Amino acid sequence: MADLLFSPKFVGPMRLEHRIIMAPLTRMRSSIGNLPNDLMLEYYTQRATPGGLLISEASPVALTGYGFERAAGIYDDAQIPGWKRITDAVHAKGGRMFLQLWHVGRQSARSLQPGGAAPLAPSAIRADGTAWTLDGPVPYDTPRALELNEISSLIEAYRQAATRALQAGFDGVEIHGANGYLPDQFLQDGTNTRTDAYGGPIENRARFLQEITQAAIDVWGADRVGVRLTPSGSYGAMSDSNRHATFSYVASMLQTMGVAYLHIVQPRIGTDAEPDPVDVSVLRPLFSRTIIAAGGFTSESAEKLLESGDADLIAFGRAFIANPDLVLRLRNHWPLNRYDRSTFYGGDFHGYTDYPTFSDEENEPSNLSSRPTIR
DSSP states (O other): OOOGGGSOEEETTEEESSOEEEOOOOOOOOBTTTBOOHHHHHHHHHHOOTTOEEEEEEEESSGGGOSBTTOOOOSSGGGHHHHHHHHHHHHHTTOEEEEEEEOOTTSOOGGGSGGGOOOEESSSOOOSSEEEETTEEEEOOOOEEOOGGGHHHHHHHHHHHHHHHHHTTOSEEEEEOOTTSHHHHHHSTTTOOOOSTTSSSHHHHTHHHHHHHHHHHHHHOGGGEEEEEOTTOOTTTOOOSOHHHHHHHHHHHHHHHTOSEEEEEOOOTTTOOOSSOOOHHHHGGGOOSEEEEESSOOHHHHHHHHHHTSOSEEEESHHHHHOTTHHHHHHHTOOOOOOOGGGSSSOSSTTTTOOOOHHHHTTOHHHHHTSOOOO
């Protein structure tokens, strides 16, 4: 089997030395004021590798964009220095880092919104599920439909967030258009029943994603901007009457815009509602630049997808949470630590910066043998 995971690849002007990407992972460890802190600095530095790309946790572009309390933000200048310390540390190890720009839209609760207001969305359709607070999960509240004249201020929030990311020393930004968050809510007709310039035909429903992506391009240039999509995802009670048509249009639109990459979350058997999934094999003919695939990969399944040519890079999430030295472990076929799901969202260093590297464990073979490969 070819060892494509450890072959170089250009993303825009950046040369990566391997194809293992750290996926964006919401961990809720920031300080009061949603400020990046020393604990986050340690976490990202642990996972940086020479010639490797980390994608940051999703970072809200506005206070209205919160559905997870204590997610580190990028909506205020006070957040720039903390992120700058992190990017400096990643660069010192030879790594690269993109910041993921986020607005949850309707996937929020009044308790997380400024003044206890209703969450914002393209249409007043409540999502199924829960938002995350420091006191635990709370049900989503029914959102308020955005007025047409309010949308431009959200686009400007993305532009300002992209500018702050540049000032914070990132190597680029990724638009979070996936997982049923605000751009996805505009895209899919199950959540967008508008009849104005942002609703109806796909050309209108894709307008918000197009305009926030263009705002980021205006700051960074197209070859430093990526977009994440979940064309077959059902998270957030998402639905569309024709996902193939919707996401094929989006892929073609982003191809024309010249973005550096598409980041596609692959469907998982048994968990996605779409019987005819829109995966990377569908979008590859429509997008000629880099495609990142995410979705529970092992090193073997990652190699197989890279060999097919349908994806160029593979994003690992839970495996990176539990294995700060994941790249070395995969390269050397070392066993992986098992992750602790109870520590994913919020907390302290437990389940965050205390996972051992292989060198820490190599004298404890009995512990290693009890930790299965992440699936």
